[in-house]
Amino acid sequence: MEEQEMQIKVKKVTDKFTESMYVLANEPSVALYRLQEHVRRSLPELAQHKADMQNWEEQSQGSIYTVEYACSAVKSMTFSSVHFKSIEGLLKQAINLKHQLNTVQSRRDCSFNRFAC
Known part of the structure; x- marks a missing residue:
């Protein structure tokens, strides 16, 4: 019976170890997949914001x-x-x-x- 319990415990340990190795091996892939997913969703909106900002910059400039x-x-x-004052003086002279x-006329x-005056 002891050997059977030992086999069960060894099986549990090896299963946990296998599961841990599987998670560790796939963690970078999952992280990269999530990152790619995020970029794919947010990139069009970011590109639109960039275009809007460039347009606003051009308008501002x-x-x-x-x-x-x-x-x-x-x-x-x-x-x-000075020139306007000179023009004003010349206009006054012209009016005079x-x-x-x-x-005289x-x-x-x-x-x-003589009869018209």
Whole structure:
């Protein structure tokens, strides 16, 4: 009877040992399979996120360029105030000359046609 018990115990030990060896031998394969499964499921979503981020980056770069261009235009306008003042002075001179011409023209018309004035 002792020999039979010993055989049962040896069988249990060898079965457990075999099972442990099987698990250890297949563990890397299972891990790689799970990893592959995860990558296959998540890769399309990650690729879409990457494409979205690249699109947003391009839009942002375009917006940044537009803002920088507008800022430089505004800065350059501050330096053109001298030119605007010069234009304003020339316009005032032109208006005064036009008034003088109108006055001279109306005097000339009155001198030729004394009854119209």
